[in-house]
Amino acid sequence: MRLIFLGPPGAGEGTQAARIVQKHGIPQLSTGDMLRAAVASGTPIGIKAKAVMDAGQLVSDEIVIGIVADRIEEPDAKKGFILDGFPRTLAQAEALDRMLDSKGVKLDAVLELRVDQSKLVDRIVKRAEEAKAAGQPVRKDDDPEVFKTRLEAYN
Numbered sequence: 001m002r003l004i005f006l007g008p009p010g011a012g013e014g015t016q017a018a019r020i021v022q023k024h025g026i027p028q029l030s031t032g033d034m035l036r037a038a039v040a041s042g043t044p045i046g047i048k049a050k051a052v053m054d055a056g057q058l059v060s061d062e063i064v065i066g067i068v069a070d071r072i073e074e075p076d077a078k079k080g081f082i083l084d085g086f087p088r089t090l091a092q093a094e095a096l097d098r099m100l101d102s103k104g105v106k107l108d109a110v111l112e113l114r115v116d117q118s119k120l121v122d123r124i125v126k127r128a129e130e131a132k133a134a135g136q137p138v139r140k141d142d143d144p145e146v147f148k149t150r151l152e153a154y155n
């Protein structure tokens, strides 16, 4: 099964996708997670992406398309996958079409999570507070001002 999960930041795609992962045994491919992992391990991609991500803006299509193209070739993605946070631009959507065409496969569904946007800032503030209280790292872009930029980028 090949799915795309769409939703504004804070809508909870990650949480919902985790349930589908459990039920269907397909991986969740989150470009945000992959980029954060690249930043954390200081790879050339991570070094390029860090400032853009901290500002809540979109990382270049070239970088993001490259990481997705590599990731869907991994053995665990053969049976299917849930794309979370990708595609985010027309160029990314077109690149995805080409990737799927070249493999001779199709998407099964696109799921869009809709949330009242005035509620999203509260959720993000809460997520940052909870992470802090649990002694976990707080995402730099989970800041109300940066969050507005992320929401505008999504819209």
Ligand code: ADP
Residues within 6 Å of the ligand: 008, 009, 010, 031, 032, 033, 035, 052, 053, 054, 056, 057, 058, 059, 060, 061, 064, 084, 085, 086, 087, 088, 089, 092, 141, 150
């Ligand atoms: P959210 O959806 O909550 O904004 P993500 O974890 O999906 O968070 O993404 C975090 C950041 O990673 C984005 O603000 C952006 O800088 C970068 N990013 C993730 N996916 C993409 C993408 N498909 N295209 C460009 N940038 C991306």
